[in-house]
Amino acid sequence: MTHMTKRPSVGTLSAPLVEALVRDAESLRLGIEKTSTGATIVDGGISVRGGLEAGRRITEICLGGLGQAKFVADSRFPGWTTAIQITTLDPVTACLGSQYAGWSLSEGDFFALGSGPARALWAKEELFGELCYKDEAATAALVLETDKRPPDSLISFIAKECGVSEEKLTLILTPTTSLAGSVQVVGRVLEVALHKAHAIHFPLERIVDGTGVAPVPPPAADFLGGMGRTNDAVLYGGEIALYVEGPEDEAEQLANGLPSSTSKDHGRPFGEIFAGYNFDFYACDAGLFSPAVVTVTALSTGKSFSAGAFEPALVEKSFRGA
Template sequence: MNAALPTSSAPRDGASLSVNALAQPLVQRLLASADSLKLTVQRDACGACVVDAGIAAPGSVAAGLAVAAVCMGGLGQVRLRASPEQGWPTWLEVSSSQPVLACLASQYAGWSLSASKEESGGKKFFSLGSGPARALAAKEELFGELGYRDRADSGCLVLEVDRPPPAVVVEKVLRDCGLRAEELTLILTPTTSLAGTTQVVARVLEVALHKAHQLGFALEHIVGGCASAPLPAPSPDGITAMGRTNDAILYGGRVQLTVRGDDDAARRLAQQLPSINSADHGRSFADIFREVDFDFYKIDGALFAPAEVWVSNVDSGNTWHAGRLDMALLAKLWLGEA
């Protein structure tokens, strides 16, 4: 069965779409191209399909693009573009005509998965799951707000980790998603890898959707979105790698949201959305993260946003623009002396 079910009395646009069914052909294509994408694929002890996209396998930027498309539940387009005239040679472009489902119901890393030392055999495990299988479990309050829950015969979950999940975590995912082991694909993408860096930067549109949600903008009024961000080289240091992916969006991310409804609401969204509204704007994310003792919750929430935003209201034909790129800061952070 492949069907998405509305979880409220008011069905939303796209509620009949199954992000897992739409993503499945992309998952199969990724598995079939594992060698060319520099991935390894195997079955774990539970019987689930596990794709190594950067732990022991080298992975690739192309793999990251494929993983990002899977993460968006088959409802987004992700591509690499060369644009050296903008101050950096490679950029990611992301777009969707179903951005709420693609970004919030699928791509958003919102499913907390953990295991104790005892459960994992010696070392604690924690990861935030992203991708379409989130919508099968629907464990987050967000799904109630979206009025969406998926039903499908297979699922795919992406974990930003540097080691495979323990059996207890895989079993939880299977149980919560209502899947048999052979129906689940887990893709592992450490941020220190090429694929990991790529798939995180490809969340530039999702970051804008998440911020719009936090600002209280009516999600049903967001009808389209496109975005771009520069793609940095990964770093072997985990904090530096995470800092680069965040900085790519905070200082190099550009987003256009297409909305409907009230002009005042659209104007406020454009004004409030960019990262420049944060008091921490202008500093590297890695430095900020270290200063708060690696506690995300101590960072000003206004910082988690794209650098530059356009909001276009199709009901009125008006567009508003706010924010700006800071490519000079990115060059300082990312470029060494030749």
């Protein structure tokens, strides 16, 4: 029998953040709906405007209460002087155990990927078996990247899968074309690096700490444009630092293997890449989804290794819609 790892409860830690988001909805320009069965739906930019601060808060909810997201001044990309900076208390649990968009939900013509603390209540992704983690919490919050309200039957399904009543379920809807949606996608700059580290088989238990930063793009007019800009912000403008245990040479190998430039698809705006694969996200090279620049520090020796490069011209082209 697999032993569950004692990790913090992302559901319990993020619950006060969810309550505050709902409480402050009016000032954050968010919409709140209570379904007939008691679930709370937060509209982050479908029929309301939302905003940058809403996106920052939603990012912290996605991190399961184990991370901070803050806006910082950024001089790397002229014209785009605001970035989102991510720090975590426990990067593996925060990013992979909560923030990663790993729950695929569909019904009829509705489809969305779910991220956030409720994933760890469901815990049926293969990744949770590897993490040896299943959360226990009294409430569930799931962030859906969508421009549609999910059907009632799917809302009931999510609550049941999480083991909570619908009164204890909050769904936060964030279209990619919204201000909040743009921020929460770019706020995954550290998460994509951890996901790639996992994909290239670096032992997750040796990742002790991490930070990340990426420029905040302007929202696009349509879904494909939004997907392009948010991905380009990370692939060509994102930067992360990881602090790892283990041999120095393995820290160097991790640094060299992580940047987006290791992918054959690197070097063009993501919108072009996506179109080249007939808009099939899963046909894209998975190795592309990582920050532009990485630094990995071997805690055993204090030696740091950096790899990758920013692509300011691609960031500019993408964000301007040129």
